[in-house]
Amino acid sequence: MDDTTLLRLDFNLLKLLKILGEEKNTKRAADRMFLSQPAVSKGLKKLRAYFDDELFVRQQYGVLPTPYCQDILDKLPRLFEVLGDVFDGHAQFSPTDYSGELSVAINTSIYRPLSRVFFEHLNQLAPKATLKxxxxxxxxxxxxxxxKIHCGINYYPLExxxxxxxxxxxxxxxxxxxxKDHPFVTSRRTLKxxxxxxxALLVMPDFVNKRNMIEDILIQHGFQxxxxxxxxxxxxxxxxxKKSEAVMPVSxxxxxxxxxxxxxxxxxxGDYTSGVGLIQPYRNSVTPVTRWLTSQVEQVFKRYHSTRNNQE
Known part of the structure; x- marks a missing residue:
């Protein structure tokens, strides 16, 4: 971005763009920003001229972002976090005062237990935040x-x-x-x-065409x-x-x-194991919010895992 383009940019318009993308309705966007609808329309006209794109098209109950606009909207949460870091970088992040969103993605097979412990922990430390x-x-x-999501918990390592x-x-x-009445329960339960x-295999989205670890183990030992x-x-x-003789390997x-x-x-x-890891943006692109959240997620997970091991 050259200096002329940067000087022309009105960051309040980017905020309007973000809220329009969230609400997909000019009236609700106007209410959230304490503006009149004509002011929102005027701002949208400037945004369209700036980006040289229609940005939003009208539909029955509001507006729908164009593909180009959606690409911009996907990048705005990260941009606003970075801007917050720039202007508030001198201040220490305070979870008790934070009123934004804290978002964590969790592998489906371990979502149920981890979502509960993450919620309890994060809700106590950041009571004003919206937990996603x-x-x-x-x-x-x-x-x-x-x-759009701060970090994730999944199997490790991932491609x-x-x-x-x-x-x-x-x-x-x-x-x-x-x-519970499956013959496998009372068998020797060997790889054979x-x-x-x-x-039955629970597969991860984006990884449906890759073999499961158990498949690899069986094939390596000569079994199909x-x-x-x-x-x-x-x-x-x-x-x-519940309804068949299928079995499912799980963590x-x-x-x-x-x-x-x-x-x-x-x-x-055998001793068949898998790693569980924390996935996040690289450190040099991480904001104070993400740094704090990932440290809490790591701490809570390790405590949860340690407690389970002690119980067993």
Missing amino acids: LVNWGWSTEEDIKNG ISKTLAQKKLATVPFKICCH DLAEQPI PKVKLRADQLSICLNIL DIFDFELSSNLTLVDLSE
Whole structure:
């Protein structure tokens, strides 16, 4: 951006653009900014001239961003955090006074237990913040890169963008989830036994075409896995386990409130584990909010994992 372009830029208009993107309605945007609708329309006209794009098109109940506008909107949360860092950099981040959003994406198979402990911890330290705890989805990698989500918890390591940093938090063993009356429960539960079972796999969005770790282990030992189902929804997998002879490998952290007819069992041979890691933007692009949040997420996860190990 050259100096002339920078001097022409009105950051209040960027705030208007952000709020219009959130509300998708000029009246609600005007109410949030304490402006009249004509003032919002005038601001939108300036934005359209500045970006040389329609930005928003009218629809029945409001406005819809153009693809170009959506690309800008995806980058604005990160921009406003950086601007806040620039102008408030001398002040220490205060979680008790923070009223923005704190967002963490969590792998589906470990979402249930971690979302509870994260909420309890973060809500106590940042009572004014809006806590956004979401399942790791199709757009999560991009959302972390552009600042829409602060950080994520997932298996480690992942094949993801080099613009994201990964930090290993723990090593966790695998268990097998199945119907409590399944023959696998009373078998020796060797890899050979597992290879003979129909397998349901909970896959991560964006990684559906890659083999699961258990598939790799079975193939490396000369067995051909019988994959019956691949799904990115935990509820689908659990429903299949209830109604069929399928089994599902899960992380030891898997702590879903299983129905009475499902159980977790160990493999009787080998020591098969996976890492769990923290994913975030690289340190030189991280704002005080993200630095504080990632430190809290890491602290809470390690305490949760340590407590589980002690209980076992």
